[in-house]
Amino acid sequence: MRTGIATVCLSGTLKEKMQACAIAGFDGIEIFEQDLVTSPLSPEDVRKMAADLGFTLDLYQPFRDFDSVPEDLLAANLRRADAKFRLMSRLGMDTMLVCSNVATATIDDDGLRARQLAALAELAGDHGVRVAYEALAWGKYVNDYEHAHRLVEMVDHPNLGTCLDSFHILSRDWDTAPIEDINAEKIFFVQVADAPKLSMDVLSWSRHYRVFPGEGQFELAKFMGHVVRAGYTGPVSLEVFNDVFRQSDVERTAVDAMRSLIWLEEQSAKWLEANAANGAAGTVAGGPPAPARRRYPMELTTLPQVAEPAGFNFAEVKAADTAALETVLGQLGFEFNGRHRTKDVQLWTMGHARVIINEQAPSGSAAPGAAAPAIAALGFDVDSPVIASARAQQLKAPAVPRKSQANEEVFQGFAAPDSTEIFLCQGSPDGTAAWINEFGEPRWFGEGLEVPSGGRSAVIDHVNLAQPWQHFDEAVLFYTSALALEPQPYAEVASPSGLVRSQVMQTSDRAVRLVLNLAPLLQQDGTRHKTYQEHIAFAVDDLVATARSARERGLNFLQIPANYYEDLDARFGLDPAFLATLQELNLLYDRDGDGEFLHFYTATVGSVFFEMVERRGSYDGYGAPNAPVRHAVQYDHLHQLTSSTHSTTH
Known part of the structure; x- marks a missing residue:
């Protein structure tokens, strides 16, 4: 063509x-x-x-x-x-x-x-x-x-x-x-x-x-x-x-x-x-079907065919100073699984949910703390990483190879439109990852914390990525064509600084859910500030127990206003004891005809926060009615930080 x-x-x-x-x-x-x-x-x-x-x-x-x-x-x-x-x-x-x-x-x-x-x-x-x-x-x-x-x-x-x-x-x-x-x-x-x-x-x-x-x-x-x-x-x-x-x-x-x-x-x-058998020009009704692979004057080229990803393999967060990230993950119940033997990265796990903390500060970071924590990469389980990578490269995705030494897994990688690095990993039926063996003996990094024992079962439920305004449509096509994710009808969510356009990209079995958000920008003191953070959500079997354990470890939850729980009671008429538990633990709740959804958020570290979710029944959403509450609380917190910084510098 x-x-x-x-x-x-x-x-x-x-x-x-x-x-x-x-x-x-x-x-x-x-x-x-x-x-x-x-x-x-x-x-x-x-x-x-x-x-x-x-x-x-x-x-x-x-x-x-x-x-x-x-x-x-x-x-x-x-x-x-x-x-x-x-x-x-x-x-x-x-x-x-x-x-x-x-x-x-x-x-x-x-x-x-x-x-x-x-x-x-x-x-x-x-x-x-x-x-x-x-x-x-x-x-x-x-x-x-x-x-x-x-x-x-x-x-x-x-x-x-x-x-x-x-x-x-x-x-x-x-x-x-x-x-x-x-x-x-x-x-x-x-x-x-x-x-x-x-x-x-x-x-x-x-x-x-x-x-x-x-x-x-x-x-x-x-x-x-x-x-x-x-x-x-x-x-x-x-x-x-x-x-x-x-x-x-x-x-x-x-x-x-x-x-x-x-x-x-x-x-x-x-x-x-x-549609070869029904509709080729000149085909007589009731006659023999057209050939399965009829040739046309215009030759159409196809790409290497790949199946949709089987699931998330890992999520990676990069920061110059990783102490706050280590503390939050430990408080959530993640276990530290050691440092990589050749790279400055740590591995934290809860069940099959794996988070890599990358201590390699981006080039240009002058001092520790200069690069705030941010989502840097996502790993996906695929049948054939090499074939999937070849497809992505033919679709003009820029390659981002990582150095590896002997007996280390070679990740096939490329960059998404927002610069998030995408790595294709060889999936395994039991959800494990062979590269975990590349990490050394665990050593606890959380100050004043005890190593969690008998870690809870968890998986990465979804990842929420903020998209630059000029690359949002590009990102939708990128994930559709390179990763075989299907775009769902987009939604708009209210926030104090404007509407947030939210586009869900997912696999047919929901094993991979990626949420792309086109966020508004806030004008402050002549400078435009990105007011939308990114997050990684983990699904657990018992959110209430997870939240109680996290609170005992000192987790800083996102504080939900009391007005929310009054409205929740009016909308759903929940059992008073259950409603009290939700409010006590800063949990949010949603329900539809297929099931229920419980979730809570951590405070933001850099531009990253974490969400813990529990899906009951066949609930398939993301708690969209609760999104304006989260946006408002985060906006208020960011405004307080900005005002505090402004007063300090003056």
């Missing part, structure tokens, strides 16, 4: 955009007119630069407001088109996108439109240019791709074809099956974009909220499956209008864009295979 991207998708100058597209590996690009008009590069410079970078210039766009106009305006439009065709000759480009008219259309007559498009096609032919006519979803008279194609057929000119844009088709819920009936020679160009399902006018939706494939909710694999069945062999190009992408690092966005096309190509191949 030939890959392409419109320059409008990216931030920066035309030169910067072209360089980024080359780094990401695109086969070609679309030149958006405004990018050329505002560039100091001449058309000849752009043409040479594209050749030097190794990609083609596939489409010049957009040419607007041409059809359905009076004769005097048509003459002006043809003069304008002639100038653009001459410009395209200097660029070495042969295809121009013409959008159905929105602003100047006054005559609703298909015969007139066909004659005007014929005049444009004839002029384009004089310049050796093709015209790809596209139905805008908000076009005044033409807003349906089938209508646009009927006009192309009426004209019947070799230099006039159609452009199929997934957004304009799927945003209007048009049926995509008729694409297969279009003569492939008349499909001059295909553009793809994804989008979340939103209730708003389609123009605003298109101009601000498109995303790359895999980051929204459109059925793009189905759309592409019909395009492939039609016999199309040209570029599949991204056209994404998105305010965030236009403000983000250009190279990083280009790589994310390429990842989305690699993912879409694979998903389209899967769709074709799954």
